[in-house]
Amino acid sequence: MSRARRSAPAGRLRPERWAGPVTSALLLLFVWAAVAHASGSGWVQALGALAAGVALVGLLAPALATNRLQVRIEASPDDATSGRPLRIKVRAESSCRLTPVRPAGTPTNLSAGKSTEVELLPDRRGLLRAIEVDLSSAAPFGLLWWSCRRHLALPRLVVVSPARAPSGRAGEEVAEPGSASPASRLAEEGERRGSREYQVGDSPRRVDWRSTAHTGSLMVKESDLSLERFVRLRAELPEEPLAAEEAASRLLAAICGHLAEGRPVVVELGEGALHPSRVTSERQAGRLLARVGKNPWGALGEEER
Amino acid sequence: MSRPAAPAGEANLGLRERLRRANAPVRPEDSVTFRLITTVAVVTGILSCEAVGELPASTALLAVVAVAVGMAFSYLARNRPRQWLKVLLAAAVIGVFAWFVNQVLQAAGTGQLVSIEVPLAGLFTWVQAIHSFDVPARRDLLFSLAAAAALVTVAGAQAVSASFLVFAAVMLVCCVAGLACSWRSMTGGGHGLPFGLLAGSLVIILAVAIGLLIVLPAPRATQNLSLPHSITNFLRLPNDGGLAGGSGPNPTQPSHPGKPGGRVGVGGYIGFSGNLDTADRFSLGSKVIMRVRADSPGYFLGLTYDTWNGQSWLPSRRDRGITRLSGGSPFELPVPGLAGPPGKENVQTFYVETALPNILFATSQPTEVFFPSRSIILGNDGSIRTTVAMTAGTVYTVVSADNEVSPALLATDTRPLTRRVRSFPAIKDALQLPYPYPRAAALARRIVARRHARTTVAKVEALESWIAGHTKYTLDIPPLRPGQDAVNQFLFGSRRGYCEQISTALAVMLRTLGIPAREATGYVPGPYDPLSNLYEIQAKDAHAWVQVYFPKYGWQNFDPTANVPLAPSSPGSYLAHAILADAGRLPLVPIGSVAGAGLAGYGAFSLERRRRSLPRSFAGRAALRLERLGKRAGLPRRRAETLSEYARRLEGRYPKIALSRAAAVLEEAHYSAGSGAGTGRASPHEAEVGAILRAFSRQVGWWRHPRR
Structure with missing residues (x-):
């Protein structure tokens, strides 16, 4: 029962920089009418009518073309980092221009039927399931650009990690590293305590298939970590987005600092978290911090039809 | 959407640098x-x-x-x-x-x-x-x-x-x-x-x-600097003031009528050669001889005749007196005697395509002429003649103050001709008859009496109506015998003729009733070309009609030959008329059948394609229906949401309907090996799911709810 991914419904159409082309067209037609009137020539009037047809098609047809644009994202990476380019591959059925809005990015011309790489620059951490773009077209004559804003669903969830702050340790609550080596998987995961329902962010490796089969819903194994052996960090981010971004960056820097010094780290995901998560790499830490708190991307992070 | 800001310092660029960058x-x-x-x-x-x-x-x-x-x-x-x-x-x-x-x-x-x-x-x-x-x-x-x-x-x-x-x-x-x-x-x-x-x-x-x-209305030429007039071949005419050209290869030769029964030159209509012999038989072709751009089309008058001798119309006896207008273009024309009040300005530009007589055609009451010569000649009958040959490529413009009025207005002119007016030479000439025409006069009186026509216009219309009903228009008429009167032969003999015979009969009958009338020759507007905004006058558009004098409105045109349809002045109405006429001639039934069959085929194809795109299994179809109903309810299914999860979410909104149960049945039917995994064969619970979905549909209703 799978369903095809589609872009969100088209937003309101609007012309871009319309004053110049519209004024020029009106001026041209006025001059044409004046010449026809002065000369009494039917041919000038007929040519003017044709010019009006060209102008009308050139000015209005792009609205239709823009409304009918079919654009989809063909490929996107799993991970991205705030402040670093995120490259996706986009395919359009007809030629147009794509200007990324959220996340911002480089305006790119898309050729009909070709896959084109578009560069985005996410400026905050979070989960991205779609991007917001301005699709523009001036087809068929290139006289006036019309554009509309659309949400394009990403083919897969893109986790945008926070950018790592230059240095610093934040959110550290218990900073006593254990002496045990994290070589053993069992040691990493701790003692088995039971099972719980799957939550977003849980590793697929922790799925408890036996319990899942038994209960009918996806369950994951829950274990007790020997917290004394780990640096324990609590990821509590402020509500204010910028401050939260900075805090996440600093926390990531702290985690990376500990990991670089060989100290194992666990992160508590706020007050409501059932268990702390063991972190073994910067990527894992970034993915974890991307999920902390309210998703900064708002609707773009929600499920898109 | 923000655009990249200009680099710092760009605002301080010098003119040279700006120009360099622009270029x-x-x-x-x-x-x-x-x-x-x-x-x-x-x-x-x-x-x-x-x-x-x-x-x-x-x-x-x-x-x-x-x-x-x-x-x-x-x-x-x-x-x-x-x-x-x-x-x-x-x-x-x-x-x-x-x-x-x-x-x-x-x-x-x-x-x-x-x-x-x-x-x-x-x-x-x-x-x-x-x-x-x-x-x-x-x-x-x-x-x-x-x-x-x-x-x-x-x-x-x-x-x-x-x-x-x-x-x-x-x-x-x-x-x-x-x-x-x-x-x-x-x-x-x-x-x-x-x-x-x-x-x-x-x-x-x-x-x-x-x-x-x-x-759009047809463009009207405005008189900003000058109106079009040019000549490509400047040939001075030897017979100053006389009629020349149009009847042979040499445009400077004096005009003469065509031979009886023969074919005349394309521009050499017999009515432009100084006299109009109704005994002549001729044929004219379809060659375009002039193109005219006119504010409003009308009868383009060339010459008028007022002396009738029973067979031919002759120019006015007063025509010996001509007026030469000098000084070069534009020529201001004096207001002729017995002219009516000036009407709406009508600018007409003529593009001559072939050699023509040296006559400048115009609608009634011309006031100004743009012609590239030092002088022109104005005849006493109101005709305008050039002193140079009218060769192909000549362009001239005439501005007229059209004084044509409607029959309704003419009906208000009930003043009888006063003795003073009757004494004017032009009116005297317009009442001239070679003999009393007793039969024609009796016929005219009988027609007028039968129609109870009292006003001049009513009498003219009564006679026109009789002519239209009792005579036939044809170019194939027998030659006139020597000494035979053309009017009597037409009215009481063959009753067949073309514009010369018909208009002459009307003019003579009017004269017998004491109404001043004269014969006019010229052109009617030919086919209209909406693209060039020009009337294409062909040789066969040469015409003869009648001018009747009204004390209040001057000379007015009447065409007894037929209600010659004038080409419309608007390209739009012409195009619309042409398109509608062409569309009316289309075989609509076969076209409609083919179009209907095509539409039906396309509809069937679309339905079939849609049907094939639908899931074949009961579970698939029911799941799709559940999704559609949920979407209508404002709760579309999320990506990666299982059907059970989706049903639970819907159930949160519609707790009375067992949607979870339906979802469970559908998932079991879809995935269960026992019922044929993937085939979605009919489940024993199909009826139950159907009932649940129907209940859900009733709850949701037929309208689309806002998205929640």
Whole structure:
């Protein structure tokens, strides 16, 4: 029962920089009418009518073309980092221009039927399931650009990690590293305590298939970590987005600092978290911090039809 | 959407740097197709100017070669901008402009500003040719395309023939194709020609243009500086004031009527040769002899006759007296005696296509003539004659104060002719009869009495009506025997004739009733060409009709031959009429059947395609229905949401409906091996799911809820 991914419904159409082309067209037609009137020539009037047809098609047809644009994202990476380019591959059925809005990015011309790489620059951490773009077209004559804003669903969830702050340790609550080596998987995961329902962010490796089969819903194994052996960090981010971004960056820097010094780290995901998560790499830490708190991307992070 | 900010310091750039940046080379245009289309457009513009006589053939040929070479050079050198070339081309453009200014000043010096279009076309052409040597980028090609369109418009202002359609069509295709190529190049969509886009755009543009032509009124020439008048072959006539030309190859020979029973020259209608012999039989062809642009079409009067001798109309005895108007164009015409009050101004420009008699045609009551000679002759009958031969290519304009009034207004003119008016020579002549015509007079009195016609216009209309009902129009009539009276032969003999016999009979009957009437000859407007806004007068459009005098409104035209339909003055109504008439002749039943069958086939195909795209299994169909109902309820299914999860979410909103149960049944039917995994065979719980979905549908209703 799978369903095809589609872009969100088209937003309101609007012309871009319309004053110049519209004024020029009106001026041209006025001059044409004046010449026809002065000369009494039917041919000038007929040519003017044709010019009006060209102008009308050139000015209005792009609205239709823009409304009918079919654009989809063909490929996107799993991970991205705030402040670093995120490259996706986009395919359009007809030629147009794509200007990324959220996340911002480089305006790119898309050729009909070709896959084109578009560069985005996410400026905050979070989960991205779609991007917001301005699709523009001036087809068929290139006289006036019309554009509309659309949400394009990403083919897969893109986790945008926070950018790592230059240095610093934040959110550290218990900073006593254990002496045990994290070589053993069992040691990493701790003692088995039971099972719980799957939550977003849980590793697929922790799925408890036996319990899942038994209960009918996806369950994951829950274990007790020997917290004394780990640096324990609590990821509590402020509500204010910028401050939260900075805090996440600093926390990531702290985690990376500990990991670089060989100290194992666990992160508590706020007050409501059932268990702390063991972190073994910067990527894992970034993915974890991307999920902390309210998703900064708002609707773009929600499920898109 | 924010755009990149200007680099710091850009605002402080000097003028030189700004100019340098503005003229910095842009990305060259590599599309050969686009360049080729632009070249064809420019060449079309130049050739169109040559075709309408605005450019000498040698100049046009030279310019075409220059454009072709220039475009090829531009393409080869597009990646290597040469500053010295720009300087050279700029100097050349300045030189051409200086030549243009010189030409304009010379024209102004001779007072012939109207002929400015020739140097203007030359200026446009040479600027195009020079510019073609430096068109490396897309914007340069677009400029060339626009300039070519302007060139065609300059030519269009002088075009009078339908053959100009070829240039207009080629230019339209070039413009549309060029713009489409430009768009493709702009977006990197390849360099080929998008034929589908081109065809679709052309259809819409043509529809818009035809719609505009239907809506817009015909353009009316305004008298800003001067009205069109020119002559290509200046041949002075030997018989000053006499009628000449139109009856042979030599336009300076005096006019003479055609031989009885023979074919006359295309311009040599028998009515333009000094007398109108109704015994002559002739045939006229369909050759276009004149094109006329007129504010409103009407009877283009050439000559009038008031002396009837039983067989021929002769010019007025007063015609020996002529008036010469000198001083050059424009000629102000004096108001003729017995003229009615001036009416609406009607500007008529005549484009002579073949040698014609030296008569200037015009609608009633001309007031001003634009003709390229030092003098013209004004006859006492109101005719206007030239002192030079009327050769092909001559253009002249006449401004008339049309005093044609409606029959309703004429009906208000009940004043009888006073003795004073009857004493005027023109009225005396218009009442002249060679003998009393007792039978015709009795017939006229009987017709008028039967219709109870009391006013002049009512009497004229009664006689016209009788003629229309009792006579037949035909060009095939027997010759008039020597000494036989044409009117009696027509009214009481054959009752067959054409405009000369019919109009003569009306004029004579009116004269027997004491109503002043005279014979008029000229042309009726021919077919109207809505594209050129011109009436194409053919040789066969020569006509004879009757002018009747009304004390209040002067001489008024009456055409007893037929209700000659005048071409409408609006291109829109003409086009709409033509399109509707053509559409009415289409075989609508077969076309409708084919179109209906096509639509039905397309509908069946769409339904079948939709049916095939639907899931085949019961579970799939039911799941799809659940999704659609949920979407209608404002709760669309989320991506990666299982059907059970989705059903639980829906159940949160509609707790009374067991949607979870339905979802569980559907998932089991879909995935369960026992029921044939993946095949979705009918589950024993199908009825239950159906009932749940129906209940859900009733709850949701038929309208779409806002998204929650």
